Amino acid sequence: MRYHDNIARSTEHLRAALPLMTRQRAALHPISYAVWYEFVSAINPPLSQAVLKHTAQGATLDEAQTWALYREHIGESLSSSDAEESRRLSEGLVRVLDTMAASAAEAGQETARFDNSLNNWVEQLLSSPSQQTHQDVLQELLNGTREIRGAMAVLQSQLAQSRHEISTLRDEVQKARSEALTDALTGLANRRAFDQQLSACMSNSPAQAQQEAPCLVLGDIDFFKRINDSFGHGFGDQVLRIVAQTLKNVAADQALAARVGGEEFALLLPTASLGQAQLLAEKLRSTVAAGRIRRGNVAQDIERVTISMGVTQWQRGESANSFYERADRALYASKHGGRNCVTVLEAQAA
Known part of the structure; x- marks a missing residue:
């Protein structure tokens, strides 16, 4: 098997690869992930040299260049079944990234609402220092804190699910990558x-x-x-x-x-x-x-x-x-x- 990284190490590679993937003109799919995973993990020197050459002086990879790098340095030409598997994994990766983006946007909105509420509560305290006002503001603060805590719990749950899906997709990509480099009859390298x-x-x-x-x-x-x-x-x-x-x-x-x-x-x-x-x-x-x-x-x-x-x-x-x-x-x-x-x-x- 080509990949020997443990979960912690492969997660580091994932974190390093995703920002690089998003800067390119190619779509986010397993082929792109395979190219950038091997680039950041430094396990494929010829690929790394080719990527550096293509991205010199701030250039970015388009779809055709990404596939060409994959075919030349990583995998063989995809059969129709391989292409279907690639499409399925691509959709899964895009779905996970969309979910993470939506969760982050929702968390940002909740944080902004809480910040506005805090400003309003401060203004109320300053404009009306009565005991009743203090009690009302403290109650609103307590309610707002509970709401933001609930929103953060939902976000944590969504991120945990996204991590699980990313782990599953990573395993499937690695399995497909391993199979692409293995002779099916003998189990030797092809x-x-x-x-x-x-x-x-x-x-x-x-x-x-x-x-x-x-x-x-x-x-x-x-x-x-x-x-x-x-x-x-x-x-x-x-x-x-x-x-x-x-x-x-x-x-x-x-x-x-x-x-x-x-x-x-x-x-x-x-x-x-x-x-x-x-x-x-x-x-x-x-x-x-x-x-x-x-x-x-x-x-x-x-x-x-x-x-x-x-x-x-x-x-x-x-x-x-x-x-x-x-x-x-x-x-x-x-x-x-x-x-x-x-x-x-x-x-x-x-």
């Missing part, structure tokens, strides 16, 4: 999430030469088409899920495991050396090869599933495409070198 993390990893990579640059491991299930043709796509999906789970189990805590293609997987290692990445790839290869997958209730195991792997390390200054393509060439070498093996390709040898 290609969009991988590309974003790769970009962030390269941006945050240490400048010191003695520190390790990120490593990338690509894996592709051998003869996967034959598995699908022989046993059906349902079993093929089972194979994909099992390989994905193996990848999760083998991966280091800070690694990103992703499904980047049909039967192709990636493991992004931000802090591992090339040797460590090779050992991890070999462990993954041998674990997959040692397993046996049963088909439904059939007791007999099918022939073993194997995976070919390519490993490389990022060279400082190169592009993400160059980095990925070198790992892909290493994978290609494994495929043409007999499969079920690991090939390491260093930048200098590419």
Whole structure:
């Protein structure tokens, strides 16, 4: 899951994001909220740089720019169902903001009325210092105080309800955002999430030469088409899920495991050396090869599933495409070198 903020921290981000959202020319909806939430939380450096560029010298984002930022740096293109969910969440957010604005306006009106009453009571006391006048004014003051107290109680109740609705909307936006970056079949990160993390990893990579640059491991299930043709796509999906789970189990805590293609997987290692990445790839290869997958209730195991792997390390200054393509060439070498093996390709040898 991309978001790990607790309620207190996410509330701080909400408070920081809303004023920025209201200054833009775009409508207040979950897409806009996602852009500004990631901006204020500083979890998406490429997005932050793009926002700063678009808003330089006091410029504001319009609807088209907001959606473009979302598509490029956060989520994938919305399907019709996604668009409907976005519309529903947008209406919910606007409704909450309208309620809060109406509550604040009502509280302001009550406060103004109470202020006018106080001024009138003071004038009465000054113009007629009799005991009866004092008693009447004090009674009116007591009644007015009760009224303002009741109005404040209503406002507090409305604000509490608004906070609850905002919390619900936030959870729904985060869920939608998480689903947009997750491969539905395997539960791994999808290609969009991988590309974003790769970009962030390269941006945050240490400048010191003695520190390790990120490593990338690509894996592709051998003869996967034959598995699908022989046993059906349902079993093929089972194979994909099992390989994905193996990848999760083998991966280091800070690694990103992703499904980047049909039967192709990636493991992004931000802090591992090339040797460590090779050992991890070999462990993954041998674990997959040692397993046996049963088909439904059939007791007999099918022939073993194997995976070919390519490993490389990022060279400082190169592009993400160059980095990925070198790992892909290493994978290609494994495929043409007999499969079920690991090939390491260093930048200098590419």
